[in-house]
Amino acid sequence: MSRLILFNKPYGVLSQFTDRGSESERATLSDHIKIPGVYPAGRLDRDSEGLLLLTDDGRLQARIAEPKHKMxxxxxxxxxxxxxxxxxxxxxxxxxxxxxxxxxxxxxxxxxxxxxxxxxxxxxxxxxxxxxxxxxxxxxxxxxxxxxxxxxxxxxxxxxxxxxxxxxxxxxxxxxxxxxxx
Structure with missing residues (x-):
């Protein structure tokens, strides 16, 4: 079984677990999700809100994120x-x-x-x-x-x-x- 996390990403949060290269600490997924081994299936801009999917399944991640699947x-x-x-x-x-x-x-x-x-x-x-x-x-x-x-x-x-x-x-x-x- 694959894990899929439905996350309501708040405004101002980066769609990644770390913020490299930034002089000021910005909010990331690690501030909200403490599950190892899951990764975002696609992105949602920092100034956008709403559904972000995370999974531990590479095939599912590709099916969700890759434009060729036209989800x-x-x-x-x-x-x-x-x-x-x-x-x-x-x-x-x-x-x-x-x-x-x-x-x-x-x-x-x-x-x-x-x-x-x-x-x-x-x-x-x-x-x-x-x-x-x-x-x-x-x-x-x-x-x-x-x-x-x-x-x-x-x-x-x-x-x-x-x-x-x-x-x-x-x-x-x-x-x-x-x-x-x-």
């Missing part, structure tokens, strides 16, 4: 502005980025989700509206979701990975994790 990853994304059908349509078709056109994504506007508060909170400006979308992608380019929303004119304010494949962060508070057998 869907869903994100709840707070964007600056009032996104509409044109921008969502562009996301659904694929967006031109500096490293090429993205694969088509599933994109829909959603009601404000009930999430944990972020620390630090997202900057609020009365004169600039914001809204939420759910975006599902099947590739994993560096900072892809942020670059996609910016490319269609709606910069990302907050990014929460909600699910990878059939696994979701639901029910886990930031910094909490749950182990399942696969």
């Amino acid at each position: 869907p990853k869903s994100y709840l994304v707070q964007v600056e502005g009032d996104i509409g059908g044109d921008a969502l349509g562009q996301l659904r078709k694929g967006v031109r980025l500096k490293d090429g056109i993205t694969m088509p994504a599933e994109a829909e506007r959603i009601a404000d989700p009930e999430l944990w508060p972020r620390d630090p909170p997202v900057r609020f400006r009365k004169s600039v509206p914001d809204c939420w979308i759910k975006l599902t992608i099947r590739e994993g380019r560096n900072r892809q979701v942020r670059r996609m929303t910016a490319a269609v004119g709606f910069p990302t304010l907050r990014l929460v990975r909600w699910s990878i494949g059939d696994w979701a962060v639901e029910g886990l508070a930031p910094g909490e994790w749950r182990q399942i057998e696969v």
Whole structure:
């Protein structure tokens, strides 16, 4: 049996167990997970939150992380502005980025989700509206979701990975994790 850990990575935590080369100590996975022999299956940027999977099984890690397997990853994304059908349509078709056109994504506007508060909170400006979308992608380019929303004119304010494949962060508070057998 393989171990799989579902971890709700808090904002500001690195998706690695050590922080080499940094002059100031930054939070890492070792501040939250004390299980030897497990490694992240993919990454989640320091300024993103939500589901990070860790496993002790190299094959499972590859199936989750490698883009060739096209495992869907869903994100709840707070964007600056009032996104509409044109921008969502562009996301659904694929967006031109500096490293090429993205694969088509599933994109829909959603009601404000009930999430944990972020620390630090997202900057609020009365004169600039914001809204939420759910975006599902099947590739994993560096900072892809942020670059996609910016490319269609709606910069990302907050990014929460909600699910990878059939696994979701639901029910886990930031910094909490749950182990399942696969």
